[in-house]
Amino acid sequence: MLKLLLIGLKDLKIAFRDRAAIIFMLLTPFLLTIGMGLVTGRFSSNDNSGALNIPIVIVNLDNDSIGDALVEVFSSEELADLLETTTSQDAEAARLLVDEDEITAAIIIPAGFTQNIFSANASQSEEYQIEFYANPSRPTSAGIVKTILDGFMARVDEMRVGGITSVTQLIISGRISPEQANAVAKEMGTRFENNSTDFNETLITLKTSTNQTETNEVDMLAFIAPGMALMFLMYTVSYGGRSILAEKSGGTLTRLLVTPTNSMQILGGKVFGIFLTGAAQMFILVGATSLLFQLQWGNALGVILLVFAAVFGATGWGLLITAFARTPNQVGSVGSAVMLIFGILGGSFFQVQNLPAIAQMFSKITPNAWAMDGFTALAYGGNIASLTTPLLALLTMGIVLFLVSAFLFGRKNLVQK
Amino acid sequence: MTNILEVKELKKNYGDFQAVKGVSFDIKEGEIFSLLGPNGAGKTTTISMLSTLYEPTSGDATVAGHSVKKNPMGVRNAIGVVPQDLALYEDLTAKENLIFWGQMYNLSGKSLASRVDEVLEQIGLTDKAKNKVKTFSGGMKRRVNIGVGLLHKPQLLFMDEPTVGIDPQSRRAILDTVKDLNKQGMTVLYTTHYMEEAEELSDRVGIIDHGELIAIGTQKELTKQVGETETLILHVGENEDPSALVSTLKGLPNVLDANVVNNQISVVTPSAKDVLASVVTKANERGIKIHSIDIREPNLEAVFLHLTGRALRD
Ligand SMILES: Nc1ncnc2c1ncn2[C@@H]1O[C@H](COP(=O)(O)OP(=O)(O)OP(=O)(O)O)[C@@H](O)[C@H]1O
Numbered sequence: 001m002l003k004l005l006l007i008g009l010k011d012l013k014i015a016f017r018d019r020a021a022i023i024f025m026l027l028t029p030f031l032l033t034i035g036m037g038l039v040t041g042r043f044s045s046n047d048n049s050g051a052l053n054i055p056i057v058i059v060n061l062d063n064d065s066i067g068d069a070l071v072e073v074f075s076s077e078e079l080a081d082l083l084e085t086t087t088s089q090d091a092e093a094a095r096l097l098v099d100e101d102e103i104t105a106a107i108i109i110p111a112g113f114t115q116n117i118f119s120a121n122a123s124q125s126e127e128y129q130i131e132f133y134a135n136p137s138r139p140t141s142a143g144i145v146k147t148i149l150d151g152f153m154a155r156v157d158e159m160r161v162g163g164i165t166s167v168t169q170l171i172i173s174g175r176i177s178p179e180q181a182n183a184v185a186k187e188m189g190t191r192f193e194n195n196s197t198d199f200n201e202t203l204i205t206l207k208t209s210t211n212q213t214e215t216n217e218v219d220m221l222a223f224i225a226p227g228m229a230l231m232f233l234m235y236t237v238s239y240g241g242r243s244i245l246a247e248k249s250g251g252t253l254t255r256l257l258v259t260p261t262n263s264m265q266i267l268g269g270k271v272f273g274i275f276l277t278g279a280a281q282m283f284i285l286v287g288a289t290s291l292l293f294q295l296q297w298g299n300a301l302g303v304i305l306l307v308f309a310a311v312f313g314a315t316g317w318g319l320l321i322t323a324f325a326r327t328p329n330q331v332g333s334v335g336s337a338v339m340l341i342f343g344i345l346g347g348s349f350f351q352v353q354n355l356p357a358i359a360q361m362f363s364k365i366t367p368n369a370w371a372m373d374g375f376t377a378l379a380y381g382g383n384i385a386s387l388t389t390p391l392l393a394l395l396t397m398g399i400v401l402f403l404v405s406a407f408l409f410g411r412k413n414l415v416q417k
Numbered sequence: 418m419t420n421i422l423e424v425k426e427l428k429k430n431y432g433d434f435q436a437v438k439g440v441s442f443d444i445k446e447g448e449i450f451s452l453l454g455p456n457g458a459g460k461t462t463t464i465s466m467l468s469t470l471y472e473p474t475s476g477d478a479t480v481a482g483h484s485v486k487k488n489p490m491g492v493r494n495a496i497g498v499v500p501q502d503l504a505l506y507e508d509l510t511a512k513e514n515l516i517f518w519g520q521m522y523n524l525s526g527k528s529l530a531s532r533v534d535e536v537l538e539q540i541g542l543t544d545k546a547k548n549k550v551k552t553f554s555g556g557m558k559r560r561v562n563i564g565v566g567l568l569h570k571p572q573l574l575f576m577d578e579p580t581v582g583i584d585p586q587s588r589r590a591i592l593d594t595v596k597d598l599n600k601q602g603m604t605v606l607y608t609t610h611y612m613e614e615a616e617e618l619s620d621r622v623g624i625i626d627h628g629e630l631i632a633i634g635t636q637k638e639l640t641k642q643v644g645e646t647e648t649l650i651l652h653v654g655e656n657e658d659p660s661a662l663v664s665t666l667k668g669l670p671n672v673l674d675a676n677v678v679n680n681q682i683s684v685v686t687p688s689a690k691d692v693l694a695s696v697v698t699k700a701n702e703r704g705i706k707i708h709s710i711d712i713r714e715p716n717l718e719a720v721f722l723h724l725t726g727r728a729l730r731d
Pocket residue numbers: 431434436454455456457458459460461462463501578610
């Protein structure tokens with residue numbers, strides 16, 4: 001076991017000594033992140049939102065102050081680039097649009113919602129909950145909408161207990177208009193006086209534990225930085241694969257095999273070296289972008305888990321490429337091609353959902369797409385639970401690719417007898 | 418003295434090709450044993466089987482009592498290997514290479530650190546320890562390559578043509594290192610296609626050709642096989658055609674054989690000084706200019722020639 005670690009560490013050391021490798025592992029993705037950030041205006045103005053135009057439908061059956069405020073927020077100028085909101089009165093039709101993959105989500109505010117919240121004996125029952133009906137095939141954009149909704153709900157909840165002050169804040173921040181505020185404040189004041197004992201109780205069931213929604217704006221870097229890092233992670237894993245073949249042709253693999261070291265430990269060490277180098281690369285890029293650009297990657301534990309899972313899945317691809325290639329150079333050129341294709345398919349340049357349907361399908365085989373989903377969810381305040389699907393997908397991908405590569409390596413007689 | 422290595426009928430086929438055709442020999446503790454043979458003779462293949470890299474097609478060998486077939490790990494712990502081709506990490510320094518390989522031989526901590534320093538001293542690279550191997554000359558790389566094989570003080574050291582392709586000075590240093598190691602008690606299996614190296618180093622020599630061990634013994638024992646002959650070597654100019662002269666020389670009394678290879682005429686005789694005058698006279702008669710003359714005692718080259726009808730190096 002120990003020798004496996006030592007072999008991996010040796011490879012990490014060699015990779016970080018190789019100037020060309022440093023350029024591709026760290027410098028290029030970093031500079032591309034800056035470059036694309038500049039193009040999208042991330043560094044020049046406050047308008048950090050790229051045009052996503054996520055289609056949603058709000059069914060406002062409440063038609064009272066909170067329902068109206070919600071519609072107002074979702075249709076506001078500042079979210080115009082992000083959302084494409086239409087309103088409707090037909091909940092069934094809206095759900096159908098989601099089912100048919102026409103829109104990302106439907107938000108259905110039940111009749112009497114405002115009334116219920118501000119009444120003295122407010123009810124928690126289903127009929128007074130806002131329904132968030134999301135499209136499971138668009139987890140990323142649904143996550144964005146959900147986050148905005150959560151943010152809004154958090155405000156309403158705050159305002160419910162905080163009274164006038166919060167309303168003022170809402171007006172200042174432009175979340176609701178003065179007229180609405182008036183109505184809200186009036187009712188809220190009453191409610192506040194009547195019932196000051198239970199203001200910790202949460203009546204709005206949609207309110208989640210999410211608390212980093214100070215701004216609802218999308219930081220474009222939250223797409224660009226992980227996209228670039230993941231793309232060049234593919235470089236690193238093929239670099240690692242190349243080093244397996246280089247050790248074979250350079251004689252060091254043979255030499256390792258005549259030391260008292262189990263051959264499984266030797267191969268395991270090589271794989272561990274790829275994993276370690278990839279993880280180091282990812283963490284350095286995450287660290288650098290959060291320090292230098294104040295990029296919020298989100299839940300720290302989530303980021304760590306996701307990085308490990310992404311590197312694991314990508315390492316599987318590195319091994320598969322190595323198993324098929326005959327020379328270190330072949331690994332290099334195939335690796336570069338795969339890096340670009342996966343980068344495009346996996347959302348490093350365009351949002352996966354803007355790609356043609358067939359490309360979207362193929363994006364599922366890339367570690368990039370799954371990890372992008374995860375990173376996006378985290379950037380929008382997701383927790384570890386919201387990573388379940390990407391984590392499982394990446395782990396499965398890694399395991400399958402490891403097994404296939406092990407089989408191919410075996411047939412290829414990496415260790416000639 | 419006990420045998421540290423016993424090889425029995427070792428064979429290796431690559432597909433249909435028989436690279437090693439059943440060799441048997443022993444090495445005693447404390448000896449330097451050389452396998453002498455031309456390119457493609459099967460030296461590396463033999464070492465690869467003895468060091469457990471390749472499984473023998475048939476036959477077996479034991480190193481320090483461990484069978485290469487049944488207990489390869491036991492063998493690996495007992496041996497050090499200096500491969501024919503350099504096997505080092507060029508991006509690591511000499512010292513880092515030694516540390517890494519020492520770890521692979523289960524060394525760690527203080528004992529590893531002190532062994533690395535000792536070995537650096539031994540291969541004369543203490544002052545270059547912190548330089549990357551890729552900045553080294555061929556000779557320096559060869560020395561690191563040897564150093565890696567010494568770290569865990571193996572009972573038996575395999576050295577596969579460790580002097581190939583380097584300058585005379587580095588070669589001298591390496592040969593001296595091998596002799597030093599042997600004085601300190603290390604047993605060495607040394608392969609080479611340089612007769613001079615085998616002569617200088619070995620207690621015993623095995624001559625290998627086309628996968629077969631064709632002779633084995635001390636140098637004296639081997640040269641006796643060719644009889645008590647000497648060889649007269651005449652170096653002639655490039656434009657001469659000595660073939661006619663060679664046939665004349667063959668007819669002289671006391672000349673056993675005569676050959677020409679490149680610009681050298683070799684004359685095999687029971688006594689060089691007795692035929693020298695007549696050989697020179699015949700050459701003058703043919704108008705062939707002799708640049709210089711060497712007299713060689715019987716050597717391994719002659720043994721090889723005697724056994725195979727070919728020169729060791731062509
Ligand atoms: N992996 C292999 N597959 C097929 N044939 C091989 C293989 N390795 C060696 N051979 C052949 O086996 C024979 C012996 O090779 P080997 O390398 O053992 O010779 P050697 O004595 O070490 O020669 P050299 O002095 O050139 O190193 C050669 O004819 C070589 O071509």
